Amino acid sequence: MDNTMRITYKMMTSKYTTNLNNMSTELDRLNTQVASGRKFAKTSDDTSSAIKAYQIRRDMSKLEGYQNNIGHASDFLTNSETNLDDINQTVSDATVKILQGKNGTQSPDTRKVIANELRVMQDQMLDTLNSSVSDSYIFGGSNTAEKPFTVEAGKLFYNKVDVDSLADGSAELKKLATDSLYVDVGLGMSFDAAGVVNKNSVFNYSTPGINIVGNGKTADGGSNNLYNLLGEIATEFESDNYSSDKVDKLLGLFQTASSKSNQVTTEIGSKTNYLNFMTDRYDAQELNLQTRQTEVEGIDAAYTYIAFQTQKVAYQAALQMGSSIIQSSVFDYMS
């Protein structure tokens, strides 16, 4: 028995329509890809690529957050540095004035004028210490809401604590000196068992003011911070029993205290450097992610366009052939 199939009219037409439909579906798919530049229009078009793409998007969003935080910390540090420079400038201006006033040829009146100038500088210094950026006080540690430095009875207070009372090595000083402002810059933020943030896993950008001005008392019970010392020198200049030796001693203390602010400036510099390094790293990572995203989500334009053209030629050929096949049967040749 012969096993060739009967080929019927309907068989040919329905096969033809099915094939045409398949071809135009493929044509449409390639056309959409070329037009949108995307490998998949919805997840199920290519689930594994799409899942990868979502991962990349998450990573990119994370990086963006880190970069944002780095930007904030960097701005904050730059502001801290500028203000610190102002303080250093005030200190050196004051030193010049003090040396000028200490000169033995100065009359008591001139000394008084210099004392006045020193008091103005004292106010300047206080202002700078209380400077703020977008409503946040820079030098207050985590106290960003209220002015960190206040003056009561001519004495400097930091976060409502008398700076004189903060002796070196005391628990209170330690607390204030290590007070921090954190942001997550992608160091693997973690929390210890007690739920306290692990300090190495976040970035601290705060410069507590107590580290700038000096603290505690000297061996003979006098103040040991820039503001109070400046005040005391001014008082001495105004005094009728002016003693050049006393000013000498106070100036020595003043200069020792000012070395602290220089030290802080260096610290800020190294922090800024670290942030720059992180920014560069994240920029490189972001570039990598963008490249990967294009690989995962984007199409190979040349390849897809060629595939589209090939498909178009096949489709047109099918259309042409169909019209000649479907028409003819024995009826076309019956007389």
Place this chain on the structure above:
Amino acid sequence: MSSTFLGFNVASRAMEASQATINVTGNNIANINTEGYSRQRVDINAITSGGGIQKYATPQLSTGLGAKAVGTTQMRDPFLDARYRSQNAEASQYDKMITGLSDLENIFDEAQTDGLQTELSNFISTLQTFSETPTSADIAQVTRTEAQKVTQIMNMYANQIKDVRKQQVDDLTVVVSNDINAAVKSIADLNDKIRTEEIYGNTPNDLYDQRNSLIDELSGIANIKVNRMPEKISADITVDRLSISLVDKNTGNSIGLVDNDLYNTIKLTDTGDKVVLSSLNPAFVPNGTGIDSDDITNLFSDGSVKGYLNLINGEGAFADPADPADPSVEENDSKGIPYYQKTMDIFASKFADVFNKINSIVDPADPASKPLFTSSDGTAVTAANIQVSQAWLDDPSYINTTNNPPDPTDLIDPEGTPGSADNVLRMINALTVDQDFKKDSDSETTFFNGTFNEYMTGLLGDVAMDVELNTNFASTSKNVLDTISTSRESVSGVSLNEEGTNLMAYQKVYNAAIRYFNVLDENLNTIINTMGQ
């Protein structure tokens, strides 16, 4: 001695047979595009001269009495019909699954649009900004707005899932009432008509075609089995008794849908959690096997109805394990609408729980003393009812930025100053570390372990994989169905070449018969008018 006019009858019958064939050819051509039409053929028998048995007669030359058209037969292969119907059921199930699952996928899809994954990432970014300036009132407000976006998108997902469910249930209701109930009734009516015609000895080909078309359609809807039992009406009349039953191919359990002129009716009940299909005609219950109750939902193991059931009743991983003793109560374990509903609810409840705990950290004795997220109606938090708590809506700074409550009098404690954002960092951390998602609040079984964002990616991956899988199944299944369809068409379809050839051939036969008639006529003329002259 044969009669003088015998030949005329032979010629007349030959013309008649040719005429019938030409007519059937015409009918075939006319129906070339008619859905469900089966090619017909005229059955022509040769007539022999019988009955010449006489005791003393001498054997005579037997010439035969020509041909007679005795009837028309449909060209159809019942084996191919059965294969077509079972394959049709499978292909239709996959087709249905693709449409429904694609609707679900569109809800969660983020390939080209923004959804919950994007909003979660935005929420993290906002929290990062908030951690920079936790005392800023406007950023606190932005944070709350972003949190609202997250809850609103969860609400939207829940609503859209509900809409898909409603659509599916409505569609299934129509399928049950129109495509099953109306179809089985029509088939039973046709059975009745066909039986009457057959008893009268007729061959109602067009009714056969109608019935076969209806059965073909029904085969795409449910896993049916068609049975034909020869039924003897009288000594020389036997007709086919056609019955259709719904047979679960896995268990072998079944229930009757059509038996000759009787038919069953299926009823759909929507309990809200799932739909139940039951048999309404109790008379058919004894016809079934393995059925104790009217609930025949699990008998639908194939066809588009099974696709609908997978979507509407599919509990996925939440389905209770099967009870081998009573398969009729087994829960559907496809990943359907209930699965995605529950998955979203777990997400919402975990999200609220984690954030409420962090915000209430001040008072560990009451872990939900300062909730950021609550349900809109006081019940347990679900994706549909999660919202930003009223307290937070009233006051944007209700969100706790630090472990200890800010105390303006104690600025020496850095943890207690408003500038520290340790709690915001805890929230960021909660969104970026792996969470343990449980199947339900009192279950110890981990359902998913990963970040909130990964959970949503996983969910979308689930549904997308299912769409991809069913698309592949459907394409394979459709190919097989096309092959069977082609084989069927090869048997039953009309070929213009054949019909054209037949037309020419029988026209020649017709002409030849007339020619034969003329010869006989001339012979007779010779005998009557010129013989013996």
